[in-house]
Amino acid sequence: MADDWHGELRHVRGAELTGETSQTSGMTRLEAISGKTVGSSKLWTGKTLVAPATNSGDHHHGETETSIYVVSGNPVFVFADGEDEVRLETEPGDFIFVPPYAPHREENPGDTEAVVVISRTSQEGVVVNLPSLWAPVERP
Known part of the structure; x- marks a missing residue:
């Protein structure tokens, strides 16, 4: 029987x-660690794939904070700063922090798939898809 000091480690294989x-x-998005998969209560972790020459739709992740680690490719993370579009060009080994309710999108201008690992302060994959980066963000 597990308690707070003797919890059971869980192994999620890449193929799972x-x-x-x-x-x-x-x-x-591919989910690895979540309330649904391993019973986590405060963490969601997964992998995201963006095909070459592809842009994601605009979205935000509600009240969660998000950490992104670039595994491969050169994804570009785009967000609006007032009327201005800001583009963060990345390479493998880089990290991106996405604060709560920050509208953004991922772009992959390269000719190889971009792969990133994402962790969120939630037990589920919170995603709110938006019509545009400049659309008002709905908050509860």
């Missing part, structure tokens, strides 16, 4: 990731 999570057009 599931696409049965929230999705955004232009990308594929």
Whole structure:
């Protein structure tokens, strides 16, 4: 029997990731660690794939904070700063922090698939798809 000091570690193999999570057009999210998969209560982790020459739809992740680690490719993370579009060009080994309710999109201008690992402060994959980066963000 597990208690707070003797919890059971869980192993999720790469082949066991599931696409049965929230999705955004232009990308594929694969869920690894979540309340649904391992019983986590405060963490969601997964992998996102963006095909070459593809952009995701605009979206945000509600009240969660998101950490992104670039595994491969050169994805570009785009967000609006007032009327200005800001583009963060990345390379493998880079990290991106996405604060709560920050509208953004991922772009892959390269000719190889971009792969990133994502962690969120939630037990589920919170995704709110938007019509445009400059659309008002709905908050509860």
